[in-house]
Amino acid sequence: MTNLDRQMDQQGYVVGIPESFDISDHSVEASLCDNYACEICGQIGLSYRQFVEHSQQTFRAFAECPNCGWAEEL
Numbered sequence: 001m002t003n004l005d006r007q008m009d010q011q012g013y014v015v016g017i018p019e020s021f022d023i024s025d026h027s028v029e030a031s032l033c034d035n036y037a038c039e040i041c042g043q044i045g046l047s048y049r050q051f052v053e054h055s056q057q058t059f060r061a062f063a064e065c066p067n068c069g070w071a072e073e074l
């Protein structure tokens, strides 16, 4: 579990997407993450992370560094 996972867990979010979600809407964001550079360690290619809060159907997405754990909300 990463720092991002822990932060989102504390806010009631789990990894996933809302039931009504169209994944194709976010394929561009996902491919952009491949080209992002980490602001902390310079790692090129960040992980696209998706979280959902099921009671509110709230969706949040992040670019997360697989090397140091730095994350930025998209």
Ligand SMILES: [Zn+2]
Binding pocket: 038, 039, 040, 041, 042, 043, 065, 066, 067, 068, 069, 070
């Ligand atoms: Zn990093």
